[in-house]
Amino acid sequence: MSLPVEAESQSAAYYVSSRRLPRLQELSLIGIIVLLGAALSYFGWRYAMPGHPNLFLNPDNLVDGIATPMSVYAIMAVGATCVIIAGGIDISVGSIFALSGLASAAVLQQMPVDASAWLVIPVAILIPMIVGSLCGLFNGALVVILRIHPFIVTLGTMVIFRGIGNVSVREKILPDSRHQLPAVFSHFMRAQIAGQRLMPMLVMLACVLAGAIYLHLSVAGRKNYAVGGNEEAARFSGIRTGRVKLLVYTISGLTAGVAGMVSLGRFSSMSTNTATGYELMVIAGAVVGGASLLGGRGTALGALLGTLVIAIIGNGIYTLQLPEENRSIIVGAAILVAAALDSRLTARLRGSRGGN
Amino acid sequence: MKRGWIAGIGVACLGTLLLVVSSCKKAAETNAGGAAEKIIIGIVAKSQSNAVFQAAHAGARDAGKELSAKLGKDIEIDIKTPTDEDPQAQADAIGALVREGARGIAVSCSNGAALKQPIDDAVDKGVVVVCFDSDSKGSKRMCYYGTDDRQCGINVMLQLAKAMNDEGTIAILGGNQSAPNLQGRIAGVREELKNHPKIKELKDGQGVFYHEEKPEKAAEAVGNAQNANPQITGWAMIGGWPLFAADALPWKGDAVKCVSVDALPPELTYLKSGQVEMLLAQDCYSWGHKSVELLIDKIVNNKSPESDRIIDPLTPVTAANADEWAQKWKNWLGK
Numbered sequence: 001m002s003l004p005v006e007a008e009s010q011s012a013a014y015y016v017s018s019r020r021l022p023r024l025q026e027l028s029l030i031g032i033i034v035l036l037g038a039a040l041s042y043f044g045w046r047y048a049m050p051g052h053p054n055l056f057l058n059p060d061n062l063v064d065g066i067a068t069p070m071s072v073y074a075i076m077a078v079g080a081t082c083v084i085i086a087g088g089i090d091i092s093v094g095s096i097f098a099l100s101g102l103a104s105a106a107v108l109q110q111m112p113v114d115a116s117a118w119l120v121i122p123v124a125i126l127i128p129m130i131v132g133s134l135c136g137l138f139n140g141a142l143v144v145i146l147r148i149h150p151f152i153v154t155l156g157t158m159v160i161f162r163g164i165g166n167v168s169v170r171e172k173i174l175p176d177s178r179h180q181l182p183a184v185f186s187h188f189m190r191a192q193i194a195g196q197r198l199m200p201m202l203v204m205l206a207c208v209l210a211g212a213i214y215l216h217l218s219v220a221g222r223k224n225y226a227v228g229g230n231e232e233a234a235r236f237s238g239i240r241t242g243r244v245k246l247l248v249y250t251i252s253g254l255t256a257g258v259a260g261m262v263s264l265g266r267f268s269s270m271s272t273n274t275a276t277g278y279e280l281m282v283i284a285g286a287v288v289g290g291a292s293l294l295g296g297r298g299t300a301l302g303a304l305l306g307t308l309v310i311a312i313i314g315n316g317i318y319t320l321q322l323p324e325e326n327r328s329i330i331v332g333a334a335i336l337v338a339a340a341l342d343s344r345l346t347a348r349l350r351g352s353r354g355g356n
Numbered sequence: 357m358k359r360g361w362i363a364g365i366g367v368a369c370l371g372t373l374l375l376v377v378s379s380c381k382k383a384a385e386t387n388a389g390g391a392a393e394k395i396i397i398g399i400v401a402k403s404q405s406n407a408v409f410q411a412a413h414a415g416a417r418d419a420g421k422e423l424s425a426k427l428g429k430d431i432e433i434d435i436k437t438p439t440d441e442d443p444q445a446q447a448d449a450i451g452a453l454v455r456e457g458a459r460g461i462a463v464s465c466s467n468g469a470a471l472k473q474p475i476d477d478a479v480d481k482g483v484v485v486v487c488f489d490s491d492s493k494g495s496k497r498m499c500y501y502g503t504d505d506r507q508c509g510i511n512v513m514l515q516l517a518k519a520m521n522d523e524g525t526i527a528i529l530g531g532n533q534s535a536p537n538l539q540g541r542i543a544g545v546r547e548e549l550k551n552h553p554k555i556k557e558l559k560d561g562q563g564v565f566y567h568e569e570k571p572e573k574a575a576e577a578v579g580n581a582q583n584a585n586p587q588i589t590g591w592a593m594i595g596g597w598p599l600f601a602a603d604a605l606p607w608k609g610d611a612v613k614c615v616s617v618d619a620l621p622p623e624l625t626y627l628k629s630g631q632v633e634m635l636l637a638q639d640c641y642s643w644g645h646k647s648v649e650l651l652i653d654k655i656v657n658n659k660s661p662e663s664d665r666i667i668d669p670l671t672p673v674t675a676a677n678a679d680e681w682a683q684k685w686k687n688w689l690g691k
Contacts, residue, residue: 267443271443327438
């Protein structure tokens with residue numbers, strides 16, 4: 001009987017120490033964001049054309065150039081963080097994103113262009129969330145039942161989900177040439193608030209908030225950390241690890257579905273190859289945000305901040321007027337530098353606090 | 357240490373605020389000064405890695421230089437083509453160009469429907485937009501310059517039928533199955549095929565082979581299809597993707613007839629080996645050159661083109677004129 005008690009205390013101790021570290025990491029990420037912002041604001045001022053505002057520090061750029069494009073990555077990064085905390089990985093999110101958006105577009109295009117908002121918006125929101133969740137549940141079930149490494153499972157489903165989209169959509173783009181999407185959904189997703197289209201950013205913030213509540217304020221979130229910190233100890237302490245895994249993959253699928261919904265509303269179109277390769281940026285956002293690929297560590301706020309760092313660097317290429325062909329090198333190198341800097345800053349902060 | 361860290365963040369925030377104030381001051385000063393006119397033209401093609409768009413970039417740069425000298429303006433060509441095909445990256449690039457102060461943008465749409473809103477937003481902010489190569493139908497763009505995709509498909513099939521003496525079985529190499537311009541070309545091939553009753557599409561109308569638009573993937577698709585279906589006697593390639601790779605075609609000489617769109621330098625060698633009968637060349641250089649001309653004409657002279665679809669006819673390239681065409685490419689890309 002002593003083993004479960006010991007395991008439980010071990011798991012709880014891990015949870016407590018793992019909560020302290022992310023706060024330090026988030027603080028160091030905020031420092032990096034402020035430094036990047038200050039540097040880019042200077043260059044944005046220097047390189048602005050006469051009579052034009054600062055290229056970086058203006059509301060249009062901060063919302064349209066950074067917050068809106070990053071929203072789909074950050075939403076998925078919250079789900080990816082939950083999976084990574086549980087010691088897993090999900091590389092099928094780009095395909096789930098596309099499949100959810102295609103499913104939603106396929107239903108919406110059957111409605112009249114002037115269909116009522118009361119009918120269109122619930123359908124446009126619920127369908128991608130349901131499809132995304134089902135895809136995630138399928139991933140989770142395969143991981144739990146087959147006991148294959150999640151990388152392999154989600155590599156397989158990444159191709160399967162993309163293939164289902166390709167087979168189901170004859171013209172490969174929805175709405176197809178004979179249909180249009182109801183106008184009310186794109187009006188909703190592109191609604192102007194204070195002169196800016198803030199809806200993708202608001203959905204992103206809502207997802208981060210929901211992710212933070214789940215991870216930090218719920219019993220399920222605590223189990224999530226425990227499974228990733230030490231799966232065996234978690235199992236001995238009575239946690240049904242299979243259920244936890246099912247839940248985290250479902251959450252990851254759900255967030256990919258939400259991201260698909262945001263993208264469909266923003267562009268009023270979804271093609272079968274949409275979001276190809278997005279999974280790498282999503283995982284990069286989560287890892288830069290402090291999620292440990294070994295499991296047991298990460299936060300929803302960290303996912304947001306990590307994605308924001310990458311988005312600012314990507315936007316900085318426009319601000320600094322650098323050639324586009326250098327983008328991959330710059331973003332890749334910057335991710336490494338940001339992760340290294342973050343790790344150093346966290347270590348220093350931890351040292352200065354004398355904590356774990 | 358903790359206090360020092362917080363103070364550091366505070367100083368950085370203060371610095372940012374000071375920069376905002378100073379940037380506002382600078383903008384006001386430059387407004388008053390009335391600097392010389394500069395016209396920024398943005399180019400957003402589908403991807404950096406495709407040589408046809410490198411030719412378009414070269415054309416745009418040349419047009420910028422020529423028109424700067426001719427009109428006495430400072431025309432700057434700002435190329436913001438994404439590394440890989442991604443409509444969201446193209447939308448971001450269009451937004452960045454608008455914020456930067458571009459007065460005209462030429463874009464080749466990876467997904468015309470997805471780019472409709474970003475194009476409309478740019479036009480609403482006073483930016484003139486031209487689509488080249490791949491259109492965004494229904495958007496507020498001024499005009500489209502490029503190939504008529506349906507007609508392109510018809511021409512490919514017409515030339516292939518001639519090469520096959522009007523009989524045999526064909527396969528179609530389709531590229532990215534999500535690209536609307538390629539779907540238009542496939543429709544053109546099938547439309548013309550109806551006029552040649554002794555030529556059949558493989559598997560009773562299921563003879564399109566899609567693939568990632570990379571030379572090795574395209575070559576793999578052709579090789580696998582030909583091995584599995586040796587009855588194929590003709591290939592209608594609506595894009596020349598496999599021909600960028602060496603030894604990409606699994607047949608020798610003219611055992612299988614092939615007509616392909618595009619005639620870039622690596623593709624010309626297949627004409628000489630006889631493995632490809634004819635290449636139908638798109639004037640990729642003019643995608644950039646003509647687009648910049650159209651934009652500047654509108655911005656400087658307020659002159660719109662007569663039609664909102666300007667069609668560039670395809671140039672047939674065979675073994676006979678392959679060298680001449682190769683020289684053209686040297687001139688375009690050597691600049």
